[in-house]
Amino acid sequence: MLTKFTGGTVYDPLNGVNGEVRDIYVKDGRIVAVPPPGTRIDAEYPLNGRVVMAGAIDPHSHIGGGKVTIGRMMLPEDHQGHEVARTELMRSGCGHAVPSTMTTGYRYAEMGYTAAFEPAMLPANARQAHLEMGDTPMIDKGAFVMLGNDDFFLRSLVEKKDFAFIKDYIAWTMHAAQAMAVKIVNPGGISAFKFNQRSLDLDEKHEFYGVTPRDIILTLARGMKELGVPHPIHIHGCNLGVPGSMNSTLATIRGAEGLPIHLTHIQFHSYGTEGDMKFSSGAPQIAELLNQTPNVSIDIGQIMFGQTCTASGDSMRQYGNTKSANPKKWVVMDIECDNGCGVVPMKYRDKSYVNALQWCIGLELFLLVQDPWRIFLTTDHPNGAPFYFYPHLIRLLMDRTFRNEMLEKLHPGAQAATILKTLDREYSLYDVAIMTRAGPARSLGLRDRGHLGAGAIADITVYEDNADREAMFKTPLFVFKSGELIVKNGRVVKVVSGATHVVRPDYDRAIEKPLREYFDRYHTVKLDNFRLSDQEVVESNCGHTGGECGCVIVQPCGPRTS
Amino acid sequence: MTNWTQAKGPGETPKSNAITDVACPFCGLVCDDLEIVRDDNGLHVVKNGCEKAIAGFDRNVDGAKPQVDGRDVDIGTAIQAATALIRKSSLPLYGGLGTDVDGIRAVMALADKSGGVVDHALSEAQYRNFRVMQTRGWIMTTLTEARNRADVIIVVGSDIQKLHPRFFERIVNVDESLFSETPPKRTVYFIGKGLDQSAVKGPRIGEIITLPCEIDRVGEVIGALAAEVKGTPVTHDTVAGVPIADIRALAERCQSSAYPVFVWAPPSLAFPNADLVVSTVSDLVKDLNVKGRAAGLALGGNEGSISAAAVASWQSGYPLRVSFASGKPDYDFLRYSIPRMLANGEGDALVWLASFTPDLGPPATKIPTVVLGTPGLKLPNPPAVFIPVGTPGADHAGRIIRVDNVVSLPLRNLGRSNLPKASDIFAAIELAL
Numbered sequence: 005m006l007t008k009f010t011g012g013t014v015y016d017p018l019n020g021v022n023g024e025v026r027d028i029y030v031k032d033g034r035i036v037a038v039p040p041p042g043t044r045i046d047a048e049y050p051l052n053g054r055v056v057m058a059g060a061i062d063p064h065s066h067i068g069g070g071k072v073t074i075g076r077m078m079l080p081e082d083h084q085g086h087e088v089a090r091t092e093l094m095r096s097g098c099g100h101a102v103p104s105t106m107t108t109g110y111r112y113a114e115m116g117y118t119a120a121f122e123p124a125m126l127p128a129n130a131r132q133a134h135l136e137m138g139d140t141p142m143i144d145k146g147a148f149v150m151l152g153n154d155d156f157f158l159r160s161l162v163e164k165k166d167f168a169f170i171k172d173y174i175a176w177t178m179h180a181a182q183a184m185a186v187k188i189v190n191p192g193g194i195s196a197f198k199f200n201q202r203s204l205d206l207d208e209k210h211e212f213y214g215v216t217p218r219d220i221i222l223t224l225a226r227g228m229k230e231l232g233v234p235h236p237i238h239i240h241g242c243n244l245g246v247p248g249s250m251n252s253t254l255a256t257i258r259g260a261e262g263l264p265i266h267l268t269h270i271q272f273h274s275y276g277t278e279g280d281m282k283f284s285s286g287a288p289q290i291a292e293l294l295n296q297t298p299n300v301s302i303d304i305g306q307i308m309f310g311q312t313c314t315a316s317g318d319s320m321r322q323y324g325n326t327k328s329a330n331p332k333k334w335v336v337m338d339i340e341c342d343n344g345c346g347v348v349p350m351k352y353r354d355k356s357y358v359n360a361l362q363w364c365i366g367l368e369l370f371l372l373v374q375d376p377w378r379i380f381l382t383t384d385h386p387n388g389a390p391f392y393f394y395p396h397l398i399r400l401l402m403d404r405t406f407r408n409e410m411l412e413k414l415h416p417g418a419q420a421a422t423i424l425k426t427l428d429r430e431y432s433l434y435d436v437a438i439m440t441r442a443g444p445a446r447s448l449g450l451r452d453r454g455h456l457g458a459g460a461i462a463d464i465t466v467y468e469d470n471a472d473r474e475a476m477f478k479t480p481l482f483v484f485k486s487g488e489l490i491v492k493n494g495r496v497v498k499v500v501s502g503a504t505h506v507v508r509p510d511y512d513r514a515i516e517k518p519l520r521e522y523f524d525r526y527h528t529v530k531l532d533n534f535r536l537s538d539q540e541v542v543e544s545n546c547g548h549t550g551g552e553c554g555c556v557i558v559q560p561c562g563p564r565t566s
Numbered sequence: 567m568t569n570w571t572q573a574k575g576p577g578e579t580p581k582s583n584a585i586t587d588v589a590c591p592f593c594g595l596v597c598d599d600l601e602i603v604r605d606d607n608g609l610h611v612v613k614n615g616c617e618k619a620i621a622g623f624d625r626n627v628d629g630a631k632p633q634v635d636g637r638d639v640d641i642g643t644a645i646q647a648a649t650a651l652i653r654k655s656s657l658p659l660y661g662g663l664g665t666d667v668d669g670i671r672a673v674m675a676l677a678d679k680s681g682g683v684v685d686h687a688l689s690e691a692q693y694r695n696f697r698v699m700q701t702r703g704w705i706m707t708t709l710t711e712a713r714n715r716a717d718v719i720i721v722v723g724s725d726i727q728k729l730h731p732r733f734f735e736r737i738v739n740v741d742e743s744l745f746s747e748t749p750p751k752r753t754v755y756f757i758g759k760g761l762d763q764s765a766v767k768g769p770r771i772g773e774i775i776t777l778p779c780e781i782d783r784v785g786e787v788i789g790a791l792a793a794e795v796k797g798t799p800v801t802h803d804t805v806a807g808v809p810i811a812d813i814r815a816l817a818e819r820c821q822s823s824a825y826p827v828f829v830w831a832p833p834s835l836a837f838p839n840a841d842l843v844v845s846t847v848s849d850l851v852k853d854l855n856v857k858g859r860a861a862g863l864a865l866g867g868n869e870g871s872i873s874a875a876a877v878a879s880w881q882s883g884y885p886l887r888v889s890f891a892s893g894k895p896d897y898d899f900l901r902y903s904i905p906r907m908l909a910n911g912e913g914d915a916l917v918w919l920a921s922f923t924p925d926l927g928p929p930a931t932k933i934p935t936v937v938l939g940t941p942g943l944k945l946p947n948p949p950a951v952f953i954p955v956g957t958p959g960a961d962h963a964g965r966i967i968r969v970d971n972v973v974s975l976p977l978r979n980l981g982r983s984n985l986p987k988a989s990d991i992f993a994a995i996e997l998a999l
Contacts, residue, residue: 068880070972076879078699080897083883087894096678096894098883104895105880128708131974132967135667136880155744198715200824200859212745323705323855333703338861339972340710341744347703526744528709528736530587533598533975540965540976 005046006031006039007487012051012466015433016058017442018455022434028056030462033486037458051466054481057437058454059118059463063444064238064268064303065385067108068122068136068147070129071315071345074335075102075386079313079349081331093499101312101349101386105139109502111392113142114494116465116480119453119502120391122147123187123238123268124317127154127534128340130181134541137504142490144453144463144557146505148238149183150317152220153194155341156522158213161223167230168512168566174227175511176519180535184448184507184559185235187268188224189317190242191217194344197320204320206242206252206259217242218259225263231509232562234449236264236301241273244321249273250286254293262299266447269305269384271366279421281357285365288423291372301447302373303380306366306397308389309354315347316387322346341526352389360418364411370401371427376438377446394440395477401431402473436477449507449559462487503557504541510564584612589977591666591922591959592622594867594969595709595730602980609960609982616731622923623960627983630941630954641953645991648917648936648951649998655915655934657891658682661904662918662939664869664926665988666964666977670877672992673919679996683889683913684878685904687926688871691833693899695864696875696885697841704848707827707861708970713737714744716827718819720755722847723784724834727762730865730969739768755816758784777813779806782837785846791817792850820854831865867969869926870958876967905929921955921988938988956985 009028014021029036066072076083083098088107090096097107112120120140125133125147137145151157151174160170174186192215193204199212206217224237241256243249253273256265267273276284294300311330316322319336323346326334330351337345352359366388373379381398385391400407411424419425431439445454452460464484470476479494490498516531523531541556589598593616601613602623609623632644639647652658660677663670663686677684686692698704707715719738726733743749751772756763759778766774779787783806790805794817800810820826828847835843847862854860875885882888884897900906907913908931916935920926920943927944928937935949940957958964959977962985967974 073876073880074699074971076883077696077875077885078703080700080884083895084897087883087896089893090678090890095675095881096890097881098895102883104883126972128710129972129974131965131976132876132972135877135965135974139671139881159744198711198825198859329703333699333701335699335703336705337972338705338707338711338715340708341714342710525742526710526714528597528713529973529975530598532587533589537976 006043007047007049008045009049009051009056009464012054012056013469014056014456015437016456017434017438018446019457021456028456028464030487033462035456035458035460035462049482053469055433055467055469056456057465058441058456058460059465059483059485060116060440061444061448061450061454062112062117062120062382062391063380063448064123064382065120065391066122066124066315066387067120067140067385068105068145069125069133071317071347072102073136074345074347075313075315076104078333078335078347082311082313094496101390103390105136106141109141109143110496113483113485113491113496115392115394115478116467116483117143118463118483118485119144119450121145121184121448124189125149125181125183126317126339126343127177127181128342131536131540134182134504134536138541141499141501142485142496143502144505145502146184147181148185148187149177149181150187150189150343151177152188152191152224153343155195156519158192158195158210158215161215161219162213169515170223171227171231171564172511172515173519174224175231175509176515179508179511182504182506182536182541182556184505185233185238186224186228187238187240188220189240190244190320191220193217193242193320194317197323197344198338202320202324204242206255221256221259221265222261222263225260225265229263230565232564233507233509234559234562235447236266238266238268240268240316240318244272244316244318245325246321247275247283248277249275250290253286253290257293257297257300260299264299266301268303269382269387270302271305271307271362271369271388274365274369281417283358283361284421285361285368287365287368287372291369294378295374298378301378301380302369303382304366304369305382305384305388307352307359307362308383308393308396309352309359309363310389311349311351312386312389313347313349314387315345317343317345319344319346322348354414357415357417360414361421363414364418364422364424367400367407367424368422368427371429376435377443379439380444380447381439395474398436398477399472399474402436404428404430450505451560503555505557505559507559507561509561585978585980588980589959589975590615590619590622591870591957591966591977592618593730594865594872595732595736596966596968596975597732597736598975604981609980618731622957625942627941627954627961627985630985632954633952635950636948641986644951644953645994645998648953649995651915651934651936651950652680652917652995653999655680657913658915658917659904659907659913660684660917660919662687662920662926662928663874664920664922665874666870666958666966667873667877667974668964668987668989669919669921669958670870670874672989672996674877674881676992676996678890679999681891681893682917683891683902683904683907685887685902686871686874687920688833688866688869689886689903690905691866692871692875692885694832694835694841694844696899698844698848702845702848705851705855705861706970707863708972709737709968712827712863713740715825716752717750718753718755718823718826720757720816720820720826720828721761722788722828722830723758723781723843724829724831724865725761726829726831726865727765729831729833729868731765733865734765738766739770741769753819757787777808777816779808781834784835785843787813788843788846788850792846792853795820795850795853820860821858824859826854826860827863828860829863829865833866863970865969869920869922870966872969872971873967876971919988921957938991953991954985955988955991956983961985962987
């Protein structure tokens with residue numbers, strides 16, 4: 005079956021295609037080279053005047069795992085009025101701040117997304133995270149496993165274990181949790197909170213283990229690099245949400261010592277302490293440093309106004325944020341000598357100085373960081389806002405007039421405290437294609453995703469070229485997943501499962517001997533039950549290899565180096 | 567105290583034909599260190615089995631046949647009859663729900679398609695917790711965290727031993743701790759009279775202190791304790807018969823400890839408005855966290871109820887007691903309680919699933935009933951359709967979420983029988999509907 009997509013205006017940054025009229029050919033779920041003249045075309049989509057991009061990829065969205073489901077359970081009143089009825093094709097569900105799993109999958113696809121990655125999978129909760137992602141249809145999934153607050157890792161640092169041992173442990177955990185990358189959340193801080201430390205700055209010592217967040221970050225950054233994992237260590241830094249957090253963020257960037265790192269939802273870590281409110285934007289300083297630091301990539305974690313729910317592994321900082329809970333209920337957990345979590349509902353208000361400035365800080369960062377290949381579009385769903393605000397966010401970036409109109413509605417103090425009005429930059433469609441497709445695909449090591457060159461999986465989104473960019477990105481004309489039409493005019497027309505992506509770096513299996521003993525002595529789960537088997541994440545005996553159903557796709561990992 | 571650990575030490579060789587590291591689905595703890603042998607007579611737990619595990623695994627399930635109106639039929643006929651009944655129903659009630667993750671996924675899919683109501687047999691107990699989570703929230707811990715970190719355990723009005731026979735062995739009286747080579751002994755408080763303390767013994771157990779009140783007056787003692795912690799002392803000499811000095815001593819102990827853990831099991835708090843006790847405990851734990859650390863640990867969660875609530879939440883947004891009659895999930899934890907609906911003549915078919923223990927039988931009802939049950943399930947009257955199903959973790963593989971709502975475990979197919987999976991039966995019904 006050969007399908008031709010004729011005459012669309014193509015934005016494909018990984019192949020250097022910037023708004024050129026091109027024909028695209030798809031065969032057996034993949035994009036193929038232009039066939040010889042006379043080859044039979046089985047189906048054709050005339051796309052003249054339409055905008056064609058690869059399916060969008062969300063590199064940081066809390067879509068699966070225990071804390072998301074705690075948020076769902078905790079907020080029935082937020083679902084009410086947002087229930088979604090069953091249709092011939094689709095299951096019922098609900099969706100506002102924390103949509104149900106199926107609704108999440110449908111909504112992502114309806115917005116032109118074909119992949120989303122869960123960034124905070126606890127090893128102890130990995131099985132449930134995969135179960136929830138397995139119930140999230142339409143899109144490809146994958147997860148970053150959280151390390152660096154777990155006792156085994158911290159103990160290994162204290163005992164000055166051989167670096168090969170630590171790498172083996174990182175790699176073992178990635179296999180055991182079926183992960184695609186590694187995340188560190190409040191390095192050492194989640195653990196320190198269990199010992200009643202209430203803050204932990206970059207060079208502050210964990211009072212029990214005696215290590216610092218800097219030690220932990222550098223160990224994991226080096227570990228990722230030497231294991232050949234494509235995505236660098238994904239860092240949720242120190243001091244989330246704290247006025248003055250910009251200083252630890254600047255120090256973290258400088259402290260990476262040239263190692264590749266990714267700083268996630270950096271908006272929440274870009275606050276200064278100036279002004280009457282002792283809360284100011286650190287975006288200019290951070291962006292300036294980022295522009296000079298090519299080893300660092302970021303995503304924003306933009307906030308939007310309205311009701312949402314924050315869900316983070318950062319129990320220390322989320323406990324601190326409980327005073328802002330709205331409505332006033334929240335869950336904080338200490339988990340398995342492994343990690344933690346904090347789920348705090350949040351209502352961001354445009355008439356609040358702090359919230360309004362948070363909104364400005366996120367946009368300042370978007371506009372001041374020059375290289376779109378190192379900045380990804382996220383709201384840290386659902387922490388800054390639910391993911392379906394992306395079209396609105398894209399319009400804010402592409403349309404300066406609209407942005408300034410929105411700005412004028414905010415708390416006047418925040419308007420006075422931001423340089424946003426002086427920033428004239430408008431994102432181009434090419435920039436958006438980088439930030440939502442090419443950049444995340446390259447960063448995550450998804451070699452056959454995020455682009456439209458021959459050999460790529462045919463995940464393709466087609467938009468009407470509407471001057472209202474919010475309307476354009478909200479309602480794609482067509483979305484194709486592996487070459488199949490799944491969305492038409494912004495509505496699901498076919499339900500598919502989507503695949504799970506994993507990365508499997510090499511490790512020495514001898515690591516299991518000390519680990520097994522450790523589990524036996526201290527844990528309440530046996531090592532062999534802790535580990536997720538392939539069969540648990542694969543649709544049973546599907547026999548596919550290309551991700552047509554819920555299969556696992558093992559993305560290539562670089563060679564292990566010392 | 568029963569010695570569950572007949573052989574200790576990681577190095578010891580298991581019986582040659584034993585299956586090791588088996589996870590047990592018969593209570594919410596899901597212990598996964600069992601050893602089981604299989605012979606011609608079935609399964610036998612040979613190590614680390616409590617009475618619930620032995621009763622669950624060693625049970626003979628052979629010979630059960632599907633039945634329609636009390637007559638043996640083949641499975642296809644039974645599925646057809648169940649399908650016809652559900653198709654005819656305008657409001658089917660999906661109850662029991664003693665199953666694993668795949669089972670509850672299949673129930674949700676069928677309830678969505680047939681416009682039914684879903685509710686677990688143990689929801690009433692679980693809602694003593696959920697109401698608090700949905701109104702106040704809490705600070706909780708998990709089994710491994712409590713095992714290594716707790717220095718004081720406060721049992722709140724709950725007969726832990728009866729619900730979870732290995733809790734004290736696996737979480738409290740443990741030889742080692744991650745944070746000390748010579749871990750101190752633990753003090754265990756019991757708030758409430760007559761709670762089984764027989765398993766609270768061993769080298770890690772220090773003092774055992776009881777604040778003896780009637781179980782339905784636990785809330786008063788907890789309220790006084792909360793007031794003491796808040797610094798608003800109670801002026802009475804006794805509260806619910808407990809000297810205030812003892813309550814004050816406990817408050818001081820909680821404040822001077824590194825990580826006191828309050829343990830309760832909602833099924834034990836079987837008195838009116840027990841959610842208010844959970845609420846007060848949770849607020850008290852929050853207050854302790856202003857200066858120090860403390861956490862709650864809610865137990866219970868037997869018969870797959872944790873998995874049922876979790877899957878219902880991620881698929882519909884709501885922890886059970888959801889109706890799909892309108893095509894959308896409609897949530898009302900009072901209205902969509904199946905016991906209440908049956909008592910009020912609401913619903914016109916009952917579909918009951920109980921795949922773990924024979925005790926989770928359906929309630930007596932006049933409306934037509936389809937039962938998917940483990941053989942030997944206690945039935946008040948013969949249902950219209952009975953389909954014997956396997957137990958996840960004994961008769962087929964599966965996955966189950968543990969009581970702390972974080973850890974889930976793989977359940978193995980131990981080859982006890984060829985009984986079908988409930989999820990396959992429900993999928994067949996859904997397809998035929």
